[in-house]
Amino acid sequence: MARRLASSEQARRLEEWLGSYDFEANPFGECEADREPRLSEYFILTPYYDEILGSADSPRTMVIYAARGCGKTAHRIMVARACRPHTPNSDILAVEYTDFGALPHEMARDPGAVDLRRHLGQILRAGVEAFIEAVVQDPALAVSLTPEWLARLKWLCTQYHFAALGVTALMRRLRALAGGHFAPDWEDFQPG
Known part of the structure; x- marks a missing residue:
């Protein structure tokens, strides 16, 4: 599918619309969570987030299967940020293998x-x-x-x-x- 570039008028209108809802930036501006600098501001906890995060008291491996664009990378990033070394008071050490x-x-x-x-x-x-x-x-x-x-x-x-x-x-x-x-x-x- 070809990607359609927005005209400057469309971009201006989108910025105005986002601003009217108090967005400072477009939460859909990046196609990949790895490149989203404000992911933690936009991330929505899913029903399984706590299960994915896990517990230091009962550690276990978690594998996430989902279609492209369903948030696998966003979950990996947010789980890692909830653990050491990103969050010093966490009892869990995130080891990212990417x-x-x-x-x-x-x-x-x-x-x-x-x-x-x-x-x-x-x-x-x-x-x-x-x-x-x-x-x-x-x-x-x-x-x-x-x-x-x-x-x-x-x-x-x-x-x-x-x-x-x-x-x-x-x-x-x-x-x-x-x-x-x-x-x-x-x-x-x-x-x-």
């Missing part, structure tokens, strides 16, 4: 090379990045990391090549956020 990195190129070269293990590695990398972002944003969480958790975090960073924030920069940031109260044994956290 960037497949080099996997499509690997599949083009050798479709058999991309298996479950490769996807799990990408998901774990995204999880490590989300966790570190949550820790960096929440000084109380940073201070609560025990040496055992730091050792786990070190291992995860080493295994999944955490590149967004190097270990040294991470430690400086955690210490700054915690006001000097964050003093793990640096030797235990050095990359092996």
